[in-house]
Amino acid sequence: MFRLFVVIGSILLWGGISSGFVSSDEHKSDGLSEEVKKLSRSTEWKQVEKIDLDFNIHHPQGMTKIGDLYYISSVEILEETEQYEEPKGGYERSPGEGIGHLFIIDEEGNLVEDLELGEDDMYHPGGIAYDGEYIWVPVSEYRPDSHSIIYKVDPKTKEVTKEFEADDHIGGIVKDEKNNNIYGVNWGSRQLYEWNGKGELKSVQDNNSHFIDYQDCEGVDKGNMLCTGLAELTADTDETYELGGLALLNKKTKEIQHEIPISEFSSNNHNITRNPVFVEKMEKGLRLFGVPDDDYASLYIYETETQ
Template sequence: MIRKTIRFGLTSLFLLMSSLLVAAAPDQIDVAIEQARLIDARPLDGRVFHVQGLALDSRRIWVTSVDGDNRKAYLHAFDRRTGKLLRRLELTDGARYHPGGISISGNSIWVPVAELKPDSSAILVEIDTNSLAVRRKIHVPDHLGCVAASGDTLVAGNWDSKLLYRIDLGKTLRMRALPNPSATRYQDMKFVGGQLVAGGALSLWSGTVDWIDWPSMKVVRSLRAGAIGPVRPWGRGGPYTGEGMAIEGRELYVLPEDGPSRLFHFRLEATPHS
């Protein structure tokens, strides 16, 4: 009886504190994602850990997650029609076990795998989407948490995406740092129609999806996103855009929850214009 009373008291305290945190949030918004309508939320049938990145092709849903307890980095492939897990690939590289936001270009999927601390190191791993064979690894002397890929161009964000690195793949690898044009801590980004589309968190309670003109790096459209469920550390919540994000035309997909995860599908009201 005493144990039940203690558990009830702790649960009530956590719920109260969570409610107070949400109520006190100065930037909380009431909509899931501005100018977007929720179409569905599909459960993923297979174990993932702390979700980090999301990418889609015609047949598969690609997810990265980090198993923090065992310091392991994973890339998961799910069937896009059924949501069932197809394959899982471990990408741990010594002290580097934190995968980030991912991007598909052609038959390659790019995954950053970094040490779990700022100002550290990372590898950018290029993986064949059919065989899951590793094609190459690029070592970078900084933490990288997301990457967008288009042909021979990569854009990768470091810790909280304070800097965005432009990486030109060619006979001679070239890399230069660019300032993040937004206050959003980008977690996932993609090249879409000649622009960068990037999503991430502003706080525990809100985030954004930004359309960034390339290569001028000017934000031309920004949609605010609210939180899903109770905020961490007591719930599975946080901003809808706080983890994985993918986009296909007006179809926006986010994966904001740790496992068991749901793929949220939104339809944007209108296509962005620069």
């Protein structure tokens, strides 16, 4: 059963909020790729704002920003998946149960609208991206080597369109408005996908980088996509350290253009790139938005100046 309905915050009126929609040519920041390449391990990120969200965001996944509105995908878990002792039907775990969300949030952290996305066992949204016209959202089963639906959402009308399905867990998606191709990463971003505009698979190739697992990606200038995520590193003491990072990839060749670690943490000790992230270019540097924590969380904003 396909589910879609909208929840509108009781104290908010859509007409009083600036949508800030921009055209395909205007929504990307020219020069962002070059600014990213100036980042290094020694780059200093300064937290400039922390916005408390006024609702339960559950387990957020992907983020994009259009004008003064944030769009954040998230999964609400109703029943946890359970690991099988032996694989069943090619799966290592049960499907669990949940609800996929695309939350629309204003600059003060108020929930404006809630679009529910998903179908049957596919309830886990991934990283999202805006192509200047639509927001692209993959919704997958909450287990590797499974299945996904690729949606596009019109931010003006809130109309949701099911574009195609994929025979894997797709954890992030980017649409290139110039060549009309669609690029995705699977569970742990171990493989990189490319489809044509009709959803026909063009290629799958291994990700040669093992630095971080990509959580969220966004198309940027010069044919690149910017991905963020983390790797969980375990010491002999069984303590886990979240190594966050950022990777700039060429969409066509899948080659890494630049990678850097990020070691900023939330008040709950989660790396800022653990969950959804959006990066934009400033006049003299970059601004990073992240929601690293679950449930009743905050949106952190960091800035850095590049030389």
